[in-house]
Amino acid sequence: MSEKQALLSVENVETYYGNIRALSGVTVHADPGEIVALIGANGAGKSTLMMTIFGMPRARTGRIVFDGKDITQLPTHEIARLRIAQSPEGRRIFPRMTVQENLQMGASLDKLEFFDEDSRMVFDLFPRLKERINQRGGTLSGGEQQMLAIGRALMARPRLLLLDEPSLGLAPLIIKHIFEAIKELNKNTGLTVFLVEQNAFGALKLADRGYVMVNGIVTMSGSSADLLANPEVRAAYLEGGRH
Amino acid sequence: MADTQKTGRESVFAKAVKEGLLAAALALGLFSLIVGFRTDQNIRNELVLNQRWGLLAIFVLVAGVGRFLLTAYITPWNVARNKNKRAAVEREQSTFRKSFPKIGLGLLLTYPFLVILILTAYNGSIMGGLQGSLKYVDNFGIQILIYVMLAWGLNIVVGLAGLLDLGYVAFYAVGAYSYALLSTHFGLSFWLLLPMAGIFAALWGIMLGFPVLRLRGDYLAIVTLAFGEIIRLVLINWTVVTKGTFGISGIAKATLFGIPFTPGPTGFAALLGLPNSGVYYKIFLYYLILFLALLTAWVTIRLRRMPIGRAWEALREDEIACRSLGINTTTTKLTAFATGAMFGGFAGSFFAARQGFVSPESFVFLESAIILAIVVLGGMGSLVGIAIAAAVMIGGTELLRELEFLKRIFGNDFTPELYRMLLFGLAMIVVMVWKPRGFVGNREPSAFLHKRKMVSSEFTKEGHG
Numbered sequence: 001m002s003e004k005q006a007l008l009s010v011e012n013v014e015t016y017y018g019n020i021r022a023l024s025g026v027t028v029h030a031d032p033g034e035i036v037a038l039i040g041a042n043g044a045g046k047s048t049l050m051m052t053i054f055g056m057p058r059a060r061t062g063r064i065v066f067d068g069k070d071i072t073q074l075p076t077h078e079i080a081r082l083r084i085a086q087s088p089e090g091r092r093i094f095p096r097m098t099v100q101e102n103l104q105m106g107a108s109l110d111k112l113e114f115f116d117e118d119s120r121m122v123f124d125l126f127p128r129l130k131e132r133i134n135q136r137g138g139t140l141s142g143g144e145q146q147m148l149a150i151g152r153a154l155m156a157r158p159r160l161l162l163l164d165e166p167s168l169g170l171a172p173l174i175i176k177h178i179f180e181a182i183k184e185l186n187k188n189t190g191l192t193v194f195l196v197e198q199n200a201f202g203a204l205k206l207a208d209r210g211y212v213m214v215n216g217i218v219t220m221s222g223s224s225a226d227l228l229a230n231p232e233v234r235a236a237y238l239e240g241g242r243h
Numbered sequence: 244m245a246d247t248q249k250t251g252r253e254s255v256f257a258k259a260v261k262e263g264l265l266a267a268a269l270a271l272g273l274f275s276l277i278v279g280f281r282t283d284q285n286i287r288n289e290l291v292l293n294q295r296w297g298l299l300a301i302f303v304l305v306a307g308v309g310r311f312l313l314t315a316y317i318t319p320w321n322v323a324r325n326k327n328k329r330a331a332v333e334r335e336q337s338t339f340r341k342s343f344p345k346i347g348l349g350l351l352l353t354y355p356f357l358v359i360l361i362l363t364a365y366n367g368s369i370m371g372g373l374q375g376s377l378k379y380v381d382n383f384g385i386q387i388l389i390y391v392m393l394a395w396g397l398n399i400v401v402g403l404a405g406l407l408d409l410g411y412v413a414f415y416a417v418g419a420y421s422y423a424l425l426s427t428h429f430g431l432s433f434w435l436l437l438p439m440a441g442i443f444a445a446l447w448g449i450m451l452g453f454p455v456l457r458l459r460g461d462y463l464a465i466v467t468l469a470f471g472e473i474i475r476l477v478l479i480n481w482t483v484v485t486k487g488t489f490g491i492s493g494i495a496k497a498t499l500f501g502i503p504f505t506p507g508p509t510g511f512a513a514l515l516g517l518p519n520s521g522v523y524y525k526i527f528l529y530y531l532i533l534f535l536a537l538l539t540a541w542v543t544i545r546l547r548r549m550p551i552g553r554a555w556e557a558l559r560e561d562e563i564a565c566r567s568l569g570i571n572t573t574t575t576k577l578t579a580f581a582t583g584a585m586f587g588g589f590a591g592s593f594f595a596a597r598q599g600f601v602s603p604e605s606f607v608f609l610e611s612a613i614i615l616a617i618v619v620l621g622g623m624g625s626l627v628g629i630a631i632a633a634a635v636m637i638g639g640t641e642l643l644r645e646l647e648f649l650k651r652i653f654g655n656d657f658t659p660e661l662y663r664m665l666l667f668g669l670a671m672i673v674v675m676v677w678k679p680r681g682f683v684g685n686r687e688p689s690a691f692l693h694k695r696k697m698v699s700s701e702f703t704k705e706g707h708g
Contacts, residue, residue: 054567080569092564094557098688105557108550109569134688156568 005068007032007192008053008084008160013062015045015052022048023216026062030160035186035193037207037224039200039237045216046196047089050164053194054086055079066160081109085158087149089165095138099129102137102148106155114157122151125181143174150178154185160192161185167199175199179206200237204228212237259315267307274302298653344627351533355380355526373522380525382641385532385597389590391633392536394617395626396586399543401615402623403552404579405559407464409611410451410471414444414584416478416606418591423491423601424484433497437592444588445581447474452580456573459562471611478603490602497596499527528597535593539586540626546582547689555579556624616667620674622681631682639666 009029015022023045030036040046052059055076064072071079080086085106094102103122107115123130126147132140137148146166153161163182167175183206185191197203204210204224212220212233220233227233279299285291350357358379363372397411418440425431425439455466478485485491496504504511504524511527512519546552554575557565566572595601617636621629640663649659674681 056563056566075571076566077569077571080567086567088564088567092561094560094564096560096686097556101553101688105553105565105568105570108554111550136688152568 009065011063013059016060026218028211030192030194032192033190035207037195037203037210039197040213044213047164050162050196083159085153085156086162087153091145091149093137093145093148099133102152103155106152109156118155122154143170163195259311262314263307263311266310267303270303270306278302355529373520377522380529384529387634387637388532388536390637391630392539392590393614394629394633395539396583397614398618400579400583401618404555409464409468411614412606412611413471413474414587415591416474417444417447418588419595419601422592422595423494426495433596440592441585441588445585448580448584449577452577475603475606492600494595494599535589622683624686625683628681628683
């Protein structure tokens with residue numbers, strides 16, 4: 001793998017839930033400006049890796065380095081302050097707060113200093129959110145909630161955006177819209193995106209590179225085109241399940 | 244069309260009669276042993292069985308008739324009302340709702356004088372009005388406002404930050420005892436000790452906060468419950484300092500800019516040339532607690548619009564999301580505990596100054612439960628709802644003392660105030676059935692893009708906000 005400075009590098013990380021090992025010796029990295037996809041089946045450990053990067057749960061062995069700084073032992077909120085933002089699994093928006101308040105929560109690192117500017121950017125990306133600005137988060141549709149989760153993460157002015165299953169439970173048309181928005185963001189601002197997806201085809205089409213995870217182990221890695229062409233990947237994740 | 248309506252009406256009636264009889268039979272079966280018989284000890288220490296058929300009949304009648312009315316009238320009326328409501332736009336009542344806090348505030352500010360005015364007219368003399376108003380200003384006004392303040396303080400912890408605290412009375416106790424002890428030992432004035440009591444209570448809030456940082460929900464509730472009991476037991480057993488169950492008496496009263504409310508020549512009444520009366524002190528206390536309560540409300544409203552208040556609310560909604568947005572949940576929780584506790588401490592020191600006497604008796608778990616019940620009944624997070632709930636519940640229990648005529652119905656040894664918990668229970672059930680999120684269950688957003696009108700009903704009815 002390339003020896004230039006990666007923005008995020010996860011080295012040999014093992015994570016346990018009690019005595020159960022969820023990740024074993026995981027090594028992945030994301031270079032600046034890249035979209036990296038991590039694909040795998042249910043329960044493969046994708047979300048665990050995502051949360052481990054955020055220190056919930058903490059990695060038992062191995063190292064997680066962001067921009068040259070070891071973040072393995074940092075508390076979660078300090079990891080977030082390094083400008084790693086996340087749209088977590090299950091979206092986790094604040095249901096009783098309005099869309100605007102949710103976005104404000106996302107901007108709390110800068111104490112709302114760039115709120116107007118950044119919220120305009122989010123609304124350009126997801127015009128639907130603007131229509132619903134004073135509506136409570138819990139009353140949004142699934143797709144809108146996903147947009148809000150991504151928008152809230154973007155409000156933190158991230159250098160690295162972690163997206164956990166942004167396509168989960170959404171209609172194909174909305175998935176397409178969200179993926180296009182991510183691509184646009186990456187192209188326009190050079191934002192580095194680390195994407196976890198079950199929807200392997202869509203994710204690999206979007207990403208520059210990809211990893212395949214099975215039972216807490218990274219079994220394959222390579223450029224998206226290579227993975228899309230790989231017969232094993234095709235058999236396990238693509239054939240029959242195309243979105 | 245009319246015919247089907249009529250038969251529908253009749254079938255409802257028949258159903259109601261049937262259900263009413265069933266409920267009466269059930270009540271008879273259930274209560275005949277519980278209510279119908281009562282064992283008493285007579286003068287020779289023997290057990291005697293008393294039969295109370297009259298009371299049993301009342302219970303059965305209430306159950307039967309209640310069920311009948313519910314099925315025959317209230318349920319159809321409710322269904323019809325809901326139908327109408329859907330058609331009507333909710334804008335109508337919003338003008339009343341919007342001005343309600345202002346009307347309420349005006350009433351609160353003039354309450355003692357209104358009472359005096361009414362009683363003066365009623366008694367025909369100003370002195371009679373002043374003396375008569377004592378009860379209303381003290382038992383109703385001050386008592387209710389203490390609970391309003393406590394509930395608003397607890398609301399910061401439970402309603403905003405979502406941390407279920409069953410030991411809130413501990414901070415009330417800390418405030419009361421810090422005033423009582425520092426005032427009796429060092430002779431410090433109320434105005435100096437009021438903020439100090441708040442600070443002490445806040446420190447205790449942080450001390451409680453640290454060990455429970457990792458707990459949520461039920462576990463947090465149990466630990467806070469234990470904390471409240473520990474404080475009470477310390478107060479009982481640390482007799483050297485607290486005088487145990489005897490309590491501390493002779494606590495100095497509060498003064499108005501150094502003017503004491505005593506009958507002497509330097510007292511408030513003499514200085515203003517007013518006739519001597521205890522009522523001035525009560526009116527002063529009323530405005531003091533009103534000021535403290537409004538301070539609590541004002542701080543709550545301000546904090547909700549600030550990052551820390553926003554963080555509390557976000558913490559209530561989703562702790563993990565909060566952390567991954569860079570919010571330090573440790574300090575957020577601790578500030579919630581400390582702020583809530585501080586207002587408990589203020590209320591405590593006021594309580595000590597008002598009573599002139601504190602003992603551990605006043606800080607039992609039941610008090611915590613009542614304060615929490617008020618917060619839940621009023622709708623977590625809603626200041627107006629909580630104030631209404633406090634007025635209804637505390638005013639209701641005070642009112643029970645006044646209902647002398649109940650003695651004529653239930654006999655002379657009937658003490659209505661013993662039934663105040665029943666009132667709480669009933670109110671709980673009624674409100675939870677009628678409005679599961681409390682009196683004012685809707686959370687007011689604290690930020691708007693354009694105007695408040697923008698929260699349009701067409702969006703909000705889509706799901707459940």
